[in-house]
Amino acid sequence: MKLHNILLAVLISSPLFAQKSNINPKNIEKHIGFLASDELKGRGTGTKEEQKSAEYIANYFKELGLQPKGTNGFEQAFKANIDTVHALDARNVVAYLDNGAERTVVIGAHYDHLGDGYQRGSLDTAPKGKIHNGADDNASGVAGVLELARHFVQNGAKEAHNFLFICFSAEELGLLGSKYYANNPTIDLSKVNYMLNFDMIGRFEAGKAITIGGWGTSPTWGQVIPPVMDKQKMAFKIDSSGAGASDHTSFYVKKIPVLFFFTGVHADYHRPSDDTNLINFEGEAKILEAVAGIVESVDKVPNRLEYRETAMPMARSMSFKVTMGLLLDYSFNGPGIKVDGVSKNRPAEAAGLKGGDLVLRLDKFMLNTIYDYMGALGKFEKGQTVEAEVQRGSEKLTLKVTF
Ligand SMILES: [Zn+2]
Structure with a gap:
């Protein structure tokens, strides 16, 4: 080993060096604290408080110096149809980090939630008028997108991929924002190598496995993920399917390999009690470090990821005597x-x-x-x-x- 290699090794393994580019739990806390505050009234699709959340996200992207990639600055407006008659004015928030690379990674999370209980989806017995803050679902995922954006802008490295950071609206109404983006993309989707989705990554518990979905959507995942999770000393379980009840599905159906990160359902899921004080900021930081590790590993894969179609959810583990067709x-x-x-x-x-x-x-x-x-x-x-x-x-x- 040459001297400069030794120096490099020392630098990389020193905690000081690591801290500089590291994910910061304080930033995660700040983003969730704001997005899941009562002031934002649960970020119901089409509300002025949801618009305020979109502005917060767009301002942060702007502060980082990212390129706007919506249709009007960072925003991409669309109609969220809630039935055949009614539609809400909704918007995705989209930013781009151009590394001059051939391929792009999409990193996304939905920022809408259930508002103050008038929208369907609450599990509270009398939800109307109660603010559903949605700290885990999904201020935690948005904080993940924002903190990773900061990390990839400020880490002093130029990755082998470009990044599209996107916060979706109207997920709770049926993945409407991500469907709209996948059908009306503002970048060339054929250049997208893979998509990462965060939906509820705030309830990490030490010793409990996190779920990584989309495992079966590319054979590369099985090669790059285990060493990264091992290094993070993080237990994980896999869900092979590329389709599920969150926004990665909209990209999977466009034949793009996906991963979905999820710390699991809990008693506060889709209830007014999904609050910031229950979030594990350090745990989320660890998950995001793992994600950054996965991105770095895929950067070393010379070819485009191979896309695989996956089995239906649970189809493998259940056996049926009958089917309906x-x-x-x-x-x-x-x-x-x-x-x-x-x-x-x-x-x-x-x-x-x-x-x-x-x-x-x-x-x-x-x-x-x-x-x-x-x-x-x-x-x-x-x-x-x-x-x-x-x-x-x-x-x-x-x-x-x-x-
Ligand atoms: Zn969600």
């Missing part, structure tokens, strides 16, 4: 499961189900999520006939499904 919208947040299409000559078609239907109940099982549907299917036998309660537009139907 439904094609589902995996990005739909419920309640109910949303039918995208119906396979020919299968029980769903025979029962009269159609694309666009919401199935709310099967037999005695209420279907709040896709997992309830999977669970219900596991209980039925071939030849059995059960009732399906279906919402079709404004109509409620009861159909008979024979397996």
Whole structure:
């Protein structure tokens, strides 16, 4: 080893050097503290408080010297359709770090939440008028995007990728902001190598594994992630699927490899008690350091990441005696499961189900999520006939499904 290599090794391993480029939990605390304060009233899509959150994010991107990549400065306005008649004025906030590289990484998180309980999605029994601060969901993810943006601007290194930092609106209404961006991109999506999504990364608990989703969307993930997590001494579990109930799904369906970081559901999930005082800022900093490590590792991969289609959520771990022949919208947040299409000559078609239907109940099982549907299917036998309660537009139907 030459002298300058030794010096370099000493520098890299010294805590002083590390601190300079390191993720700072104080910054994470500041961002979450503001976004999840009562002043912002839960950042409901289309509210003036959500607009205020967007301005906070845009100002921070500007302070960092990032390029605006919305359609009006940093903002990309769109209509968030909540049903066939009503739409809300919503906006994504988009910034770009140009490293002159061939490929780009998208780093995203949604900044909207449930507002003061008038929007659907709350698990509180009487949500109206209660501020759903959404500190973990998803001020924590936004803080992750902002702090990583600062890190990649100020670390003194030029990465082998460009970065698109994006905070989505209307995720809670069905991934509307990320869907809109993926269909109306402000950069060439064919240059995007992969997408990273943070949704609820604030409740890290020492000794408990974090979940990394999207594992199956590229064979490279299995090579680069374990050494990084090992170095961080962080336990993790994987979810192979590229589709799930958050914004990475919108990029996965465009055939872009994705990763989704998630510290897990908890008793305060989608309730007014999801507050800043329950966030583990140090833990989130550790997760973001791991993410930066993954980015650095992929920088050393010479080729574009290979994209793989993944199995449906849980399809691997469950076995069914019956199936319905439904094609589902995996990005739909419920309640109910949303039918995208119906396979020919299968029980769903025979029962009269159609694309666009919401199935709310099967037999005695209420279907709040896709997992309830999977669970219900596991209980039925071939030849059995059960009732399906279906919402079709404004109509409620009861159909008979024979397996
Ligand atoms: Zn969320």
